[in-house]
Amino acid sequence: MAEGSIATASPGAPPATDEATFFGFTRPQAAAFLALVVIVLASPFVVYPFFLMKLLCFALFACAFNLLIGYVGLLSFGHAAYFGMGAYVSGYAAKAWGVTPEVAILLGAATGALLGIPFGWLAIRRTGIYFAMITLALAQMVYFFCVQAPFTGGEDGIQAIPRGHLFGIFDLSSDFAMYWVVAGVFLGGFLLIHRVVHSPFGQVLKAIRDNEPRAISLGYRTDDYKLMAFVLSAGLAGLAGAVKALAMRIATLTDVLWTMSGEVVLMSLVGGLGTIFGPVAGAAAIVTMQTYLAEFGAWVLVIQGVIFIAAVLAFRRGIVGEIGNLLRVKL
Amino acid sequence: MSDTILETEGMTKEFRGFVAVSDVRLQVKRGTIHGLIGPNGAGKTTCFNLLTKFLPVTRGKISYEGRDITNLKPADIARLGLVRSFQISAVFPHLTVLENVRLALQRARGNSFDFWRPESLLKQYDSRAMELLEDVGLTGYARHNAGELPYGRKRALEIATTLALEPTMMLLDEPTAGMTHDDVDRIVTLVKRVAAGRTVLLVEHNLKVVEGLCDTITVLARGAVLAQGDYATVSRNPEVQAAYLGTDPGIAGSTQHG
Numbered sequence: 001m002a003e004g005s006i007a008t009a010s011p012g013a014p015p016a017t018d019e020a021t022f023f024g025f026t027r028p029q030a031a032a033f034l035a036l037v038v039i040v041l042a043s044p045f046v047v048y049p050f051f052l053m054k055l056l057c058f059a060l061f062a063c064a065f066n067l068l069i070g071y072v073g074l075l076s077f078g079h080a081a082y083f084g085m086g087a088y089v090s091g092y093a094a095k096a097w098g099v100t101p102e103v104a105i106l107l108g109a110a111t112g113a114l115l116g117i118p119f120g121w122l123a124i125r126r127t128g129i130y131f132a133m134i135t136l137a138l139a140q141m142v143y144f145f146c147v148q149a150p151f152t153g154g155e156d157g158i159q160a161i162p163r164g165h166l167f168g169i170f171d172l173s174s175d176f177a178m179y180w181v182v183a184g185v186f187l188g189g190f191l192l193i194h195r196v197v198h199s200p201f202g203q204v205l206k207a208i209r210d211n212e213p214r215a216i217s218l219g220y221r222t223d224d225y226k227l228m229a230f231v232l233s234a235g236l237a238g239l240a241g242a243v244k245a246l247a248m249r250i251a252t253l254t255d256v257l258w259t260m261s262g263e264v265v266l267m268s269l270v271g272g273l274g275t276i277f278g279p280v281a282g283a284a285a286i287v288t289m290q291t292y293l294a295e296f297g298a299w300v301l302v303i304q305g306v307i308f309i310a311a312v313l314a315f316r317r318g319i320v321g322e323i324g325n326l327l328r329v330k331l
Numbered sequence: 332m333s334d335t336i337l338e339t340e341g342m343t344k345e346f347r348g349f350v351a352v353s354d355v356r357l358q359v360k361r362g363t364i365h366g367l368i369g370p371n372g373a374g375k376t377t378c379f380n381l382l383t384k385f386l387p388v389t390r391g392k393i394s395y396e397g398r399d400i401t402n403l404k405p406a407d408i409a410r411l412g413l414v415r416s417f418q419i420s421a422v423f424p425h426l427t428v429l430e431n432v433r434l435a436l437q438r439a440r441g442n443s444f445d446f447w448r449p450e451s452l453l454k455q456y457d458s459r460a461m462e463l464l465e466d467v468g469l470t471g472y473a474r475h476n477a478g479e480l481p482y483g484r485k486r487a488l489e490i491a492t493t494l495a496l497e498p499t500m501m502l503l504d505e506p507t508a509g510m511t512h513d514d515v516d517r518i519v520t521l522v523k524r525v526a527a528g529r530t531v532l533l534v535e536h537n538l539k540v541v542e543g544l545c546d547t548i549t550v551l552a553r554g555a556v557l558a559q560g561d562y563a564t565v566s567r568n569p570e571v572q573a574a575y576l577g578t579d580p581g582i583a584g585s586t587q588h589g
Binding site for chain 1: 383385404405406407409410414415416417421422423424425426430433434435437438443444445446447448449450451452453492496
């Protein structure tokens with residue numbers, strides 16, 4: 001059986017080259033990224049900036065979530081906790097303390113990351129469905145905390161959050177001005193996640209996803225890596241929530257509700273798990289649907305449900321995954 | 332330096348009352364190839380998991396290089412130079428063959444928590460990784476995903492990855508399981524070669540492999556040590572013959588796979 005032998009070395013041609021062009025992007029990824037930048041820069045001249053801001057915030061949120069599920073193989077069902085708390089803290093800081101927007105955003109991101117430390121520490125002890133359940137339970141605790149705590153404004157949430165002046169200089173009160181902050185944070189976050197995935201650290205994450213016992217037997221303390229990835233993901237989710245609070249000028253219980261955790265799963269799944277561009281495409285699809293189908297009221301949920309089922313049944317790789325598969329490239 | 336590198340005393344593992352491994356006393360001499368054999372369900376793999384801390388012991392003590400390692404974590408055992416393989420082929424299927432080996436080399440950097448640095452930093456390990464791949468005849472596969480390799484080559488990759496850690500002692504769990512005759516011979520040659528200057532503890536079902544390879548053999552049956560010694564001694568032991576004949580007829584001699 002020549003196939004199973006070890007010494008004969010006559011492998012076929014290696015698969016398509018994965019040589020990086022810049023910033024760890026392969027050639028097709030670089031092209032896709034440039035297209036993304038162009039779209040981000042051009043679209044506010046065509047589409048309502050307010051809608052675009054919402055889209056980009058959710059896109060960043062989905063990218064943060066995908067870092068865990070796509071590259072470590074951990075399905076969090078409680079990412080709303082970090083997103084929502086990031087939104088509350090940045091909104092509260094901007095409104096009650098009058099801090100500048102960049103400080104409010106950093107506080108929101110830090111809140112997500114800090115919350116991710118104990119939650120992640122608890123959750124990574126388990127995998128699969130148990131991991132998902134623990135993250136969900138912890139997120140529900142955060143939800144009830146937000147219902148009770150006075151600073152969240154209970155059912156009303158924090159409304160009319162002032163965007164203030166960036167660095168105390170640039171007035172962000174117009175949607176058009178705020179859009180560039182959101183776009184900057186989104187692109188920065190996107191690049192950071194891409195770098196994480198393509199770093200020495202990311203290499204270990206992928207190894208853990210593929211075969212954790214083997215990674216342990218090579219001497220990697222895998223729990224430390226998983227926790228680090230969890231905290232990064234939670235921090236980025238907090239960042240997305242913080243920016244969203246300033247852009248939408250509102251932080252409410254919806255942001256910490258479990259349906260928000262479900263929505264980010266849906267976005268990543270529809271876009272393509274474990275692809276770098278998938279969550280962006282998925283978020284764009286879902287947010288666009290929610291906005292432009294809003295007139296159908298509760299039917300939006302039904303439509304989303306149908307799309308979810310279709311995604312799972314027919315195009316399991318997601319939008320970007322399927323495109324990548326058609327073009328035989330990794331996106 | 333003591334003559335014994337790995338030693339267990341009274342090593343016992345119970346699962347809810349079922350005694351999988353009972354009072355095992357094992358002494359592995361430095362620089363030897365030590366075989367751990369026994370019929371199905373004898374507790375070989377459990378022993379392996381206990382030694383590498385993938386399972387905690389119920390009772391007993393394990394020491395390595397004179398140091399008590401009974402309560403260490405599995406990753407820390409690996410850092411001491413005691414590296415294991417797995418019964419099922421243990422590669423990272425979605426990483427390339429080169430990346431598989433590099434992951435072991437990368438660990439030498441300490442902890443790789445630098446998520447802000449580019450992956451290209453790891454290119455410094457490429458030449459060493461290629462040397463290791465050449466050693467096991469996998470050079471041409473370096474850029475393929477490990478998951479695409481045929482079974483025998485996966486095992487070869489696994490050994491290359493293990494070797495990258497420069498282990499003092501290797502624990503191989505059935506390295507020839509599920510292999511064709513040709514592959515078995517190649518793996519035996521490979522193990523012999525890599526065992527130079529190292530200690531190897533090997534779980535094996537295939538007696539032909541053990542005969543040609545091991546200096547000392549410990550026979551397990553129902554979780555306990557039945558016999559210990561070189562191949563000739565062990566294979567003549569009537570208890571061993573009975574244990575093998577009782578559960579797995581035809582292997583009492585050295586005749587499996589001819």
